[in-house]
Structure formats: C-alpha cells, structure tokens
Amino acid sequence: MLKKIALLLSAVMVILIAIVLVKTIQFSKPIPVKESLAIPALPDSVVSHMQQAIHFKTVSFGSNLPIDSAAFKEFWQFVGKSYPLVTKSLTQQSFNEFSRVFKWEGKHPELKPYVFMAHIDVVPIEKATEKQWTVPAFGGILKNDQIYGRGAADDKACVISILETVEKLLKQGFQPERTIYLSFGHDEEIGGPRGAGTIANWFKENKIHPEVVIDEGGMITKEHFPELKRPIALIGVTEKGYMSFLVSVQLEGGHSSMPVPETAIDILCKGLVNLRKKQMPYKILPPLQEMLQRVGPGLSFVQRMAIANQWLFEPILVKGLEKDKGTNAMLRTTIVPTILQAGIKDNVIPGLATATVNTRILPGQSIEEVEAFIKKQMNDDRIVVKRTGPASEDGPPVSVESVAFKKVEAATYQVMKDVIPTPFVMIGGTDSKYFQPIADGVIKFTPGIDPKGFHGVDERINKSDLARMMFFYELLMKHAGR
C-alpha cells in the first residue's frame, strides 16, 4: 500500500515538473523585433528653442503660492515668435491666463480629434541642492549633446517637440486628417486643476470627445531590465491615485520633568511603526500582467518559469517584484509617512502630535479601503485619521487592443530599434488624468531614454531624444487617419 502511494506521488511530481517545463519552454519564444525607421536629423533651431524655453522661470512653487506671472507671459511671447506658422494657422485659446489650447483643423472635422499634451511649468530648484548643479539651472546650457536645465526633461522637451513638429508639418503644407489639439497646462506640478483640469472641462462642455490623448508619462528604459539587453518602452495606460491623510494624537501635555508613561508622541510613533509593518495586499493588474508576458521571455530561466506558471509560483513571482521599490509600487497601493510634527520647547511634553501619510492608490481601489487599512494597522482609537486631499484618481487602464495604445505602440516600434513596448501603470501623476473621462484612450508616454535629473539636479535631455520625440509626434500626427 505504502509503495503504491509513493509511486503515485512520484508520478504526480513527474507530471507537475513536466507541465512546468513545457509551459516555461512555450513561454520562452524570442520577443518579436519590428522594423524601425531612420530618425530625421535634429535642426539646430530646435536646440536653440529648447535652450531659450529653459530660460523662462515658469516655476510652480506650491498650491497656494504665487507664481512669476511675467515668466509665464514671456514664455508664450517666445512661443509666438518662434513658431510663426503655428501662431498663424492654428486657433488658440487661453485658460486661466497661462494655459493654452491650439486647434489645428483636420480635413475631416467630424472625426474624433487627437490631443497632444504637455505642461509648461517646472518644479523649483531645491535650496539644499542648488550647489550640486554643475551648470546654471535655468541656463539652458548645451554640453556633450545634452541640453541642461530645469524643465529640460520635464516637460519642456515635450512642449518644444510638439510645437516644432507642427511647425515643420505646416511648412510642408500638411493638413491632418483629423483635427489635432495641442493642450499646454501651466500647473501640472501642483496637480493641474487650473490648467489641464479647466481645459478638460472645456472639452466636455463643448462635447469634444477625443479618440486619442497623448501626454508625458512612461519613457524608454535600458536600465530597468538589464538582462534583456533591449530597450523597453513603458507606455502609461493609467496612473495611480493620490491621497494624503493627517494622523494625529491629542493628549494632555505637561512638564518634561514628570513624564506620564505614554505621550502623544509615543502613541503616534507606535501607530506609524505598526502602519509600516505591513503593506496593502498586492494585485497584478492587467497592464502588469501584460508587461510580464511581453518582457518575461527575455528574463532568466527561473523568472520565466515563475511567469509562465503563475498558477503554481505566483508567491515567488510577487516576492521577486517586491524586492524592487519600482515594481513593488506597481503591485499595490503604497503608504508612507512624509511629515512629522510635535512639540515647541525642549522641556514641554506636547499635547498634540501629527503626521502626514501619503498614499498612492492602485487603480480600482477606493480611498475608503486605504483609510480603513491605515486605521486598522495603527490599531489605536486615540489616533485620529483624516483625509487632507486633494485627491486624484484616474480611470481603468486603457486596453492594449484600443486604438490609442495600438497607434502609440506602432509609432514606438518605428522610432526605436529593438524596442519592446509594454503597457505600464504610472506611479506618479500627470495632467492627462483629467481627460480620462472624456476620451476613448489616454496614453502617457514619450520616447525619451532614461532621462536624467527629473525633478532633481542637472536635469537634462539628449539631442537624440528630442529628435526621436519629434519623429514620434510626427508619425502620430500623420497616422491620425480614419
């Protein structure tokens, strides 16, 4: 009898191993390579326009902080002067003074339009990092074929590439099949309510329903999957939601010479430690699953085996993804304390201790669920949890079968040799979330390669990236047919 059971068990094991191996081998097909096109050379005028664009200090300092209006005004004067055909041939409209929409009428205005988005504002230079810049932050210096300056990558490269492309096509006498809108927000770095938010409302009020919207977002990376030895295009198909919570403890304070066993600071800190002990449950959303399917065949044998046999190895696969903070953030809602406040004097026990906890919410999950998780984890009735907003939420992921994804995917293949395009859930936020309810497909992607200095020191963009971005926009504008 025992012998029979042992035999049966070994047979089951052999079958199991056979299934795993067959599935792994079937999954290990080479990743397709599509033909790319030669990218037209970048005219010198584009570099000089890019350098000038960086000079204007179009900084968003904070939600309720004033901006340098003159800089924004001068930026638009520069656009007017530098792009005469755009200015002459497209109609334009301002929103809250500094955001702007250009309309380029298509041959078939009855067709749903395309919208090309970018933002003209930039983040400030952090005082503590000012000295680390090797060039003036608003100098627009060209060094080793790279243009340096705040906004070089985020997002003036997009603004300039879009405008340059339209100017170039107008010069060639091109008229798009569909109407094309250019939408430039001026407050993306503080959430975009006055810029893109107002513009999207205007689209809605005027019943303009775009087929495709393209904004900044994912880019091309050669760094994130080094074992692949091929560039990956991370095509953003939705973005995570955003919400902050204020957690606070109020207790009677007192003199520090006679401390009580537990103070407001103690309770708050314990709560925060408990909160950080456990992450929210993971979920492999369709874009991540698709990414694994597209990229997986180029990974190591063990990784391929895990992806091809998720019915058996999902926990191992997830463990691997959790190791990297970037892929972990694609798996789940993240929660982290970002501000702590308590106390006014070294010999006074404060009666109030507060912390701000920032959350990035996985599409499909609600703010209520996140709030409930925070309360449960902190596990102390004396800790009060309140939302501090502003909340942002995107829609469900755009399907890889949608027109928007397919058009962007096709253009991406054409502008980058050997590329593997894959859908991707954006971890950060963009202006394009406002367009999600009114468009068929919103895509967050530009084909720059591993940009340097995003929101940080020595922000820069390669001339070759600008050329690729322009070509990408050109292909999309030309292929925005019926």
Ligand SMILES: [Zn+2]
């Ligand atoms: Zn940006």
